[in-house]
Amino acid sequence: MAGNNIKVLDCTIRDGGLMNNHKFDLKFVRAVYKALSEANIDYMEIGYKNSRKLFSASEFGSWKFCADEDILKVIKGVRSKTKIAVMVDVDRVEPAEVKPKKESPVSMIRVATYIKDIEKAVLLCNQMADKGYETAVNIMAVSKAPAEELSKILSLLDNKSKADVIFISDSNGSLYHETLAALFKKAKKYIISKETGIHAHNNLQLAFSNTIEAIQQGASYLDCSIYGLGRAAGNCPTELLLGFLKNPKYDIRPVLDVIAKEFIPLRKKLEWGYIIPYAIAGILDEHPKAAMALRDSAQKDNFREFYESLTTTKKKKV
Amino acid sequence: MAGNNIKVLDCTIRDGGLMNNHKFDLKFVRAVYKALSEANIDYMEIGYKNSRKLFSASEFGSWKFCADEDILKVIKGVRSKTKIAVMVDVDRVEPAEVKPKKESPVSMIRVATYIKDIEKAVLLCNQMADKGYETAVNIMAVSKAPAEELSKILSLLDNKSKADVIFISDSNGSLYHETLAALFKKAKKYIISKETGIHAHNNLQLAFSNTIEAIQQGASYLDCSIYGLGRAAGNCPTELLLGFLKNPKYDIRPVLDVIAKEFIPLRKKLEWGYIIPYAIAGILDEHPKAAMALRDSAQKDNFREFYESLTTTKKKKV
Structure with missing residues (x-):
């Protein structure tokens, strides 16, 4: 159904962490990592790398900070080709605290930014790229971006950032296909030297269909989350995306297993989805x-x- | 957003009835009718008109039979422009038991049929049209229809049936946009003298997006159900469809009200949706x-x- 250049990025723990102050316990995070590894998902985004100077460790769980030693506890002993990704926000990470790639279990760092902070985001992204990481910039709240400004920003990202991927993020979950398709047509016009990606929210039950639309418009990096777990309405469900891609590289069954064992019980305690x-x-x-x-x-x-x-x-x- | 020829058909009680043997009580059905009337929805499909000779009244609720006197109890005293629709299945209704339109509170009769029964469906549809009803034919399980056969059937329906509308029904909830768009392109080629409609199921969280796609392909009759209530994964949510249409004719607020008052409590007793x-x-x-x-x-x-x-x-x- 989709080309070989497709990469699936599961952001269950990162986006889901916005619903519980990132307090998933180690057993749950390991269960997700094992399932994604068995399913052969390309990336698992595990949380935010925020500076401990800015947020209290008593208020937030481990995945607000993503210390390398905590990540190592998750991946220890699991056979996996799934790369670990973390997200950083402009002004919330201390770049000096991020070790070089060769000393870290993290493969990809994604910089999340609103349009107003784009210059800072490019700087931060390039610092992370210089440390050896794969990098991406996620443009948040694109539904609110003035058309002209967005063109400039896309052009800036293509020319000045070292990011491998530029993600379009429908933070409000408000985009219908036509608007999303128009956004991606614009993105493909300006983003020449990099891949594009989609991060959809499910407020209107359109996260999956918008992800399909983005694929058809040339997006190759696809965000998803198991059973849709993510902030508020959640994200494009990983299980539906794998069902659509029909790429024999991926195995849907470990994802179905972990939903039954971990997500059905979790849903009784934590609310997300079509509400x-x-x-x-x-x-x-x-x-x-x-x-x-x-x-x-x-x-x-x-x-x-x-x-x-x-x-x-x-x-x-x- | 959409043209004036759009008609919204809410099938909450009919399709939802497949989950509880049509045993919705009068209070619930009246609450739905009031909400749809205040929202100014065009049609409310209230159930199946099955012969009482074929199904036991102790096993099934009123909306398996849709007696005119039961419908009158629902609509009594409610100011409304919402028309009542009922569904009939080939071989399950006794045409002689259906009164002429002028003696009935029902406005539209929809004949649901699998492809193998299409000749019978046309005959039944025409009998109902001759009694004075608006009529429609719902082609079920289109995802399983061989392409050539479907062309013939569409042509037959256009030429031989007296139906006002032909509905494409994604009974398995398995259609992606591309396939759905191709189906509607074909339908629009053969269905010249009638309107077309869409009945989507939400197994893949695509019922709403497929309904939007159908609108873009020219469908004007749109099935939906409040809070998605319908068989198994349910249908395109009425509230999302109204949010998309942005037609000032419709008012989303009574639908939001009835969800809070009736559907949130019901969901604790009856299971449907993304499962x-x-x-x-x-x-x-x-x-x-x-x-x-x-x-x-x-x-x-x-x-x-x-x-x-x-x-x-x-x-x-x-």
Whole structure:
């Protein structure tokens, strides 16, 4: 179905960590790593590499920091071709604290950035590339990017960054196919020397279909997460993507196994997926944080009031 | 976003009834009817009109039979422009038992048929049209239809049936965009004198995106169900479709309300939606009945074994 240049990047632990302050225990993270390794997934993104100076270790779990020694505990003794990726945010990582690639179990570092921070992102990306890592830049919240600015940024990334891959990230989960296709057509126009990737959110149940659309537009790096685990509505489900790709390189069965053993029980304790306030945020192209706050409150099922509060605010802004 | 000729057909009670032997109580069905009426949805499909000679009234609820007097209890006293639709299956309805349109609260009768029964379906459809009803034919399991046969059937439906609309039904929830688009291109080639419609299932989380794709290919009748309630993985969620259409004719808020008040509690008692065995059935283009049986058994989370049982059977067949 898809070409040999496709790379599957599972971000279950990284994006899912946004729902539990990155407090997955070692047993769970190892179960995911084993499943992805047996499934022969190309990359596993395990968390954020934030500076411990900025975030409290009592408030956040290990995968907010991704210390090499914690990663080593996950991968120890597992036969695997799956590469480890971590995400870094502009201004939240101390570059000097990141060891050179040859001393680290990490293969890829992805720089997540909003458009306003793009210059800093390029600098950070290049520092990481100079340490020997594969690198990527994830442009967040593309649905909010003014068209002209986006063209400049894509051109800048192609010319000035050392990133191997530029990811388009539908942070609000608000993109329909047509808009996504238009974005990728633009990306392919400006991103000449690098690969492109897609990171979709599932607010509108479109994460999987938008990922397919991105493949058809030439994206080769595909983000996904097991059983869709990720922030709010979650991401493109890994199991559906493998079912679509039909590439004999990948084996869906270990993913099905780990869903039954780890994710079905987890879903009883942790909420993510198709939940109406996240759908409303997607319909209105809003960041999911208001919807997440609603779900943490006693009014969690006040869907109509939530919709009206957002649409009234919107009207007021105009 | 979409043209004025779009008609939204909510099949929550009809397709959802396949999960509980059509035993929705009057309060629930009235709540759905009120919500759809306030939302200004064009059609509400309320169940199957089966002959009471064929099915036991002790085993099945009212919406397996859709007696006019039961429908009248639902709609009584509600201000509404929403038309009532019912579905009939070939060989399961006694045409003589169906009153003329002018004596009935039903506006539209949809004939559901597999390809092998198409001649009978045309006859039944025309009998219903002669009684004064709007009529439609739903071609089920199109993913399994041989290409040449489908062309003939579409041509037959266009020439010989009195149906107003021909629906393409992705019964197995296995169609990806490209295949769906190709099917609609073919349908538009042969169906000249009638409208076309889409009935999608959500096994692969593609029911909504396939409905959008169908709109882009010219479909004007769109099936959906509130909170996706329908057989197995369910259908295209009504709330997402209204969010996409952005037609001021429709009001999403009553739908959000009824989800909070009726569907969130119902979901704790009745299972439907994105559930791994239904996804597996979609990936393998299998009817969901084996997956539904699995979910009713003690092995309901044995995903890997279920996948292997289906793929082994498939290999044996070759």
